[in-house]
Each structure stands twice: as structure tokens, then as C-alpha cells.
Amino acid sequence: MSCSVPAIEVRGVTKRFGKVTALDGVSFAVQPGELFFLLGPSGCGKTTLLRILAGLETPDAGTILFNGKDIATLPPHERGAPMVFQNYALWPHLNVRDNVAFGLVERKVARGEIAQRVADVLRRVGLEGLAERMPNQLSGGQQQRVVLARALVLNPAIVLLDEPLSNLDAKLRVEMREEIESLHQATGLTFVYVTHDQADALSLADRMVVMAAGRISALGTPLDLYYRPPNRFCADFLGEANLIEVTAGNGMPAGTGGGVTLRTPLGLWQGTVVAENGPPLTEGQGVLCLIRPENLQPVRDHREGLNVFEAEVRGLRMNGPTVTVTLSAAGLTLRATVLTQDSLELRKGSRMTWGVQAKNTILIAAT
Amino acid sequence: MKFRYGTWLLVGLIVVALGAFLLWPMAHVFTRACWDQAGFTTLYLRGLFTNPVQVEAVLTSFLIAACVTVSCVGVALPLAWVFARRSFPGKAVWSGLLLLPMILPPFVSAVGMKMIFARAGALSTLCMNLGLADGPVDWLGAFPLLGVVLLETLHLFPILYLNLVAALANIDPSLEEAALNLGASPGRVFRRVTLPLARPGLFAGMVLVFIWSFTELGTPLVFGIRNVLPVMIYNSVAEIGTNPGGYAQVAFVLVVSVVGFWISKQLLSRSRSVATLGRLSSGRREVPLTRGGTVLAYVLIGGVLLLALLPHLSVLLLSIGRRWFLTVLPDGYTLEFFGRALNSDLTRTALLNSLALSLCATVLDVLLGFGIAWLCVRRRVAGSDWLDALAMLPLAVPGLVIAFGYIGCFSGTFPNTLLDPRFNPMILLAVSYAIRRLPYMVRAAHAGLEQVSSTYEEAAANLGASPFRVVWRVTLPLIGANLLAGGILCFSFSMLEVSDSLILAQTEQFYPITKAIYVLIDGLENGLNVASALGVWAMALLGAGILLAASLMGKRMGQMFRAG
Missing domain, CATH: 3.40.50.300 (P-loop containing nucleotide triphosphate hydrolases)
Structure with a gap:
């Protein structure tokens, strides 16, 4: 129709x-x-x-x-x-x-x-x-x-x-x-x-x-x-959201889609600006970066296009098919959702490498 | 649950009081109506339906009550709809004013009514002055029943109005919105949804109005109508010991009232189960009236009020008018009658009697009413439903019945003591006033107790207060306003109680206000004017009382006059 x-x-x-x-x-x-x-x-x-x-x-x-x-x-x-x-x-x-x-x-x-x-x-x-x-x-x-x-x-x-x-x-x-x-x-x-x-x-x-x-x-x-x-508001209201305040880095193609370098408390990351919705970026500008918990996963072999960081497991909450993991890194508290079958080695207090793909690191306006 | 002796003592006292002063007189009436020296007989009850005089009285009483009920619906329904569904400037004031017509017993307004509509009255004179009539017209003489119906309608419509407003307000707004939403026009919504849902409240209110007008004594008495049941009963008081016919009439009135009251209670309990289906959706926003609508509403309310207060105004004019005969308005004005109303022996005694009696009745009511409500709401003693029903019973028992029963049982059992109304009716007058207004007090206390969470009392008990101290330090202060409002109502209505006063007070030294007014109406030397002045004093007192109670009770005022 x-x-x-x-x-x-x-x-x-x-x-x-x-x-x-x-x-x-x-x-x-x-x-x-x-x-x-x-x-x-x-x-x-x-x-x-x-x-x-x-x-x-x-x-x-x-x-x-x-x-x-x-x-x-x-x-x-x-x-x-x-x-x-x-x-x-x-x-x-x-x-x-x-x-x-x-x-x-x-x-x-x-x-x-x-x-x-x-x-x-x-x-x-x-x-x-x-x-x-x-x-x-x-x-x-x-x-x-x-x-x-x-x-x-x-x-x-x-x-x-x-x-x-x-x-x-x-x-x-x-x-x-x-x-x-x-x-x-x-x-x-x-x-x-x-x-x-x-x-x-x-x-x-x-x-x-x-x-x-x-x-x-x-x-x-x-x-x-x-x-x-x-x-x-929308990011926060729908589902669970990890929102991190970050700064846009050098050599940005201003306001266009695609990969963007970010300075984050967790290191230098690659982020994605969603074309029609994303904020026009200038260097040094503060933006918000959204990571859905299910996109944050433990990393065993480092691959290209992955933003990685060291984090301590602070808590584990079993939901049935998935486990919600509370992570602490660089003073930030983050949530990750891991399949229960993949969570068996996780222990409270253990430090390990976690990662999120650049395409799932979404930039939205800071306000 | 564990009950202390104090609780049972309280239950015992209340049951004994209600038993002696409510149930016993009723039982006595029934016994005397059905038993004579020869044993059980239905002769006297049958007389009601075979003796032509009595048959006519029964039919006339029913006719009056039916006409009053129908015309009350006509007046109250549009008013209730406007007040329950629309907002307009001055609404709160108007809704308070609508209660005013209740303040004067209709038999006093009957005096004013006569001044307006009688052969030599204001309307007749006005018609002659305007050239509309050749000679004096006797408006009331032609249709005496019409005057009774009109007066009682204007007196009783507020009761139906209060019931209707409550019924309309209880309807979940989304029920009407759903009907609109599915394609019913506003008129159709009213007919298919609003009216059916309000019907239990409407019928319950109609039953109340029916009972009140069926047993109204003062108005037909003043209009000189003798062939109605209440007047026949009044006249049979004199031969109470010798003629059981009076008992049969009283028993009949009582049965009609109690059955009517029971029906209205059934209707309301059904409407309550309807109202509690699902949770009430968001509050109703009253639709503001347009400018034209406001004018229409003002005309409607103002018209009804004017008509209802016209007899009162005429009473006021009578009380300050020098001479009012074959003129539209009195010839001259004077404050003389107000002074005489306070200074003559008859009236001063009556005022003092009424004040003392009403005060005693009010104190009794506050104690009894709070006790009953507390036992029912807080203690939930076994049989508290029965206790509550018993306390509400006086709503269904006309004053006529109680007064007649008192004379019957107390005169015979305790001759020449303070409990013999022929010897000294003061105690029984106070008690009858108290019993008659007890339901209002119980309701006021009931409403208060249900509003106040019992955790306040539990906290006090938890911190070491004994049950009596809990009531004294926590409960009473919290519901004081409700008790005060109930007390004011009891006092105000006791001041102008009609049937008990007319029947029980037989000698001049014991006359309350109403009886004094009744006697003065037929008195010489400006008796009518003095009676009116006395009425105005009472009216002012009662009006102030009702407005005070209404401001204390707020929106819950309507509950006091509901059927169940």
C-alpha cells in the first residue's frame, strides 16, 4: 500500500x-x-x-x-x-x-x-x-x-x-x-x-x-x-544504556557519518556518528557515547575495529538466559549483558579486557 | 480479637438506650394495634382499608407523597446535573444556598404561603390592582392539596438533590467517555449510561422524600386538611388509651416507612457494588459553562431558590409588617413583634425550653453517635452491622411514630414520674430529639473515623496510652470537626423539630418553639406576627447552624442526608 x-x-x-x-x-x-x-x-x-x-x-x-x-x-x-x-x-x-x-x-x-x-x-x-x-x-x-x-x-x-x-x-x-x-x-x-x-x-x-x-x-x-x-532521553528511556561523556579528537571530518576518533576516560576510541541524527562534530567538542550493555563483551583475541579497556567485575546478576555484569573502570560504572553460557568464568573482583565494536559505539548530542 | 469490659459496657449501654427509646415504643405500637382485651385481632388494621374515612386518609396521604416525590425529581434532577457536571462562577455559594429551603419546617412557611395565596393575600391583591381579577381570588381554597404539595416539594427537594449529586459524582467519568467515544451523542449518553447508573441513588432519594412527605404533620395541619393519616394520628392522641385505631394508623405508617427505607438501602448497596468495579479513572474535570449556559443555570437556580424562599420571605414580612390585609405588601413596618417574641411568657419559655432540650439532645447524640461509630469502625465488635443498622433505623421511623409510641408506653408504665410525658415531657422530648437525629451524628462520626487512619491510634497505644486515653488524646482531636458538624446539625434540627414537639408537649410550660408557633398562629392580638417573628429567630439560628456545619463538613455534607 x-x-x-x-x-x-x-x-x-x-x-x-x-x-x-x-x-x-x-x-x-x-x-x-x-x-x-x-x-x-x-x-x-x-x-x-x-x-x-x-x-x-x-x-x-x-x-x-x-x-x-x-x-x-x-x-x-x-x-x-x-x-x-x-x-x-x-x-x-x-x-x-x-x-x-x-x-x-x-x-x-x-x-x-x-x-x-x-x-x-x-x-x-x-x-x-x-x-x-x-x-x-x-x-x-x-x-x-x-x-x-x-x-x-x-x-x-x-x-x-x-x-x-x-x-x-x-x-x-x-x-x-x-x-x-x-x-x-x-x-x-x-x-x-x-x-x-x-x-x-x-x-x-x-x-x-x-x-x-x-x-x-x-x-x-x-x-x-x-x-x-x-x-x-531517548537512549536512556529505551532499554538500558551506558552513557559516557567523551571528547571528539583530531582530524575529524566535521559533522559527517562514519568513524570518528574519541578521547574517552578509557583511552582513545573509534565511534560512529549516525548520519541523520548525529551531532555535527568539531574538534574538542564534548559528546555522549552510547553503548548498549549487550554490545559490551569480554575480549579474548583483540581484533581491528574494537574499542577495548581493562575493567574489574563488581557484580553479577543472573537474569536466566543472560547475566548482567557490573563493571568498574577509570572511575566509571558500566553494565554489560553476557549470555549465561559465556559468563561461567567471570568472578567478582576479576580484572579482564572488555570491548565494544566501533559501529556499536554511538555518538549522540551531549544535551 | 480480645475485648475489654469497657467495650462491652459501652455496647450494653447503647443497646439498652436504643432498646428502651426506639425499639420498645415501636413494639408497643404494633402490640396495641394487633391485640386488645380479647387477644390477637386484625380488626383495627383492617379498618384502615375498609372504613371509608380512613381509606380516604390513606389514599390522600399516598397521593400527596407521590406528587411531592415526582415534583421533587423535576426540580432536583436538572439542578443536580448542573452541579455535578458543570462549573460556573459562584457555584460553591449557590450550592450552599440550595440547602436553605430545608431550614424552616414547612408548616411555618405554610403561614407565609397563606399570606401570599389566601383570598386577602398578596397575589390576590396584586391581581386586583393590576386589573386581572374582579374580586379576591382564593388560590389555596380551590386546591388545598396543591399548597401542601408545593410547600413540601420546596422543602424536601434539597434531600433528593444531595442524593443525586452524590450518585452522579460516583459515576466514573470514563464510563461516559467510552459511550461518547463509541458514538453516543451527549443526550444518548445521559439516557443510556448516566441515568441507569444514577438510578439507584435517584430511587433511594425518592424513597426518602416519599417517607418524609407521607408522614409530614405540620403542613396539612396548618392548611386545615384533616383527612390525611398524620393529622388523624395527631388527633387520636387524645383518645390513645381508649381507641386502638390510632395505634393501627401509626403501625401502618411505620410499616410503609420501614419498607421504603429498606428498599432504598437495597438499591444503594447495589449501586455501591457497581461503583467499585475497576478503579476510578483520573478525576473528572467539570466542563465550564458557556456565558449563555451560565445565565440559564442562574435562572434555573435563582428561580427555584426564589420560589422556595418566597414563603420564608413572606414570614419575614409578617414578622415586621404592621398590617397586611388586602395589600400586596404590609402597610407599615415595625420591630415590635421581635421584642414580643422574646418577652411574652409563652414565647420566652418556649425558646428556653427548646434551647435546653436541643442542647441535651445534642450532648446525648454526640456521646451515643461517637460511641456507635467507634464500635463499628474501630472495634468492629461482633454484630456491629446490626448496631449500625439499629442506629440508622430512626431515619425510617417518623417522629410521629416515636412520639405516639412514647405516650403509649411511658404514660402507662411510669405514671406521674419524669418519664410520663403527660406529667413532664422534658426528658422524653430531649430523648426523642436525640433518637431522631442520631443517624446524622453516627454518619458524621463514621465519616471522620474512616478518614483518619487507625495507625495514629495504634501508635498512641504502642506508646503506652490506654484505650480511653487513645480516644481522648488522638481520636477525638482528629475527628473533632466532624463531631462538631454533626452536633450543630442535631442542635439545629432539634430546635425546629415538629411532630415530637406537637404531640409530646401538652401543657404550656413545656412548649418548645414549634409548638408555641403552632399555638400562636391561631392566637389573637397579632399572634400570626409574633409566631412569624419567632419563626424568623429560629430560621436565623438554623440557617447559621447549617452553613456552619456545611463549612465544617465540606463536600461530605451530602452524605449526612443520604439514604443508606
């Missing part, structure tokens, strides 16, 4: 609550059929943005386009973008069937068709046989499925999800995550998914926005943002 008209386009949306600026000139576009994530810590404005998409809040400035049409002035009930509420918002006075049928009744769908579509969607989310139950007779996972069914039964173009997994226990979360993914693939609808949980976003998102303090901090695919974050 070509990306001619975005399913959702947000242009310069700003929202204030009293003196607090919840959203500050936010713009992005969501392509049709995307599973798009709004990720950020609590209070970053992501839920406000979702509520603005649903029409439950009115932006102070900016416009929203659904499929190319400006819908900023449409009241919530005319938007056709059903939402999965964080606390489910299942009506306690209606049973499962009536909860799911609610939107169809509002759309004046014929009674026979309603029955058919409700039965279909309940089967699809694995709730057949529970149609007569009241919401308080359902488990958390079942309530979650009813909320999904209530949105999907409308065959909407867009589905909004507000922290849908936050009320579930760990095992159920993984199950529902897969379920949402398969529902998304089966329906091909545009999903906008708000969460503070990077695991949800990294594992599910086609593309995502990382938000901080009412602004967009980064936009891209999970892989992009994980390995080539444009700024410190």
Missing part, C-alpha cells in the same frame, strides 16, 4: 491545563494499518494526546486529520475512533453482549446484524459463551477482551488504546500482547497505542513516538530508536 494519505495526521497540537503545558506543538503522521506507539514516562502528555484524538479533550492549538479530513471540531461521538480505556470503562449495568453492542445500537444497525456481529467478535476474542455475564463476573483478562471487542465490532478505521495492559499481571500481559498483535494483523486496522512500558512498544510497534514533557523526543521504528537514538 502506498503512503499517500496518512490515517492520522497531528499538526502542531498544543494543550495547556492551567499553567501546565501538557502538549507543546506536537506533530506526526500515522500511516494506514500501522501499529503506532506513543511512549513516554507518566505525565509526558501521551494520554492527553490520545484523548485529543478521541475528541475527549480539545487542543488549544493545532489540527487533527483523519484520512486527510480535519476532524478537530468534531464531537467525540462523531469521530469513529473507538478507544480501549485504561480502566476498561465497561458499563456495570450492561452485560457483555450489551456492552459490545453499544456502539452498533448508536449507529442504528439492524437488530439481526448486531447479534451476528457481536457473536462474531466475541468468538474472535475468545469470549463465546460469556455474552450474558455482567462485567463484575469477569476476570481482568476477560474484561480486557470485552473492551477490545467493543471497539473492534464497529469495524473502525482507527483504534485507540490507552495503556491497555497496565492492569494485568505479568503472565497475562505477555498473552494479551500477542493477542493484540494478532488482532492487529488480522484486522489490518490503524492502532494508536499509548504506554509507558518500553517492552510493549519495542516488541509490538511498527513505529513509535517517544515523548517527554509534552514534546516529541524521537520518532522511528523500535530498532532505529534503540540503536540510533537521537538524544540522551
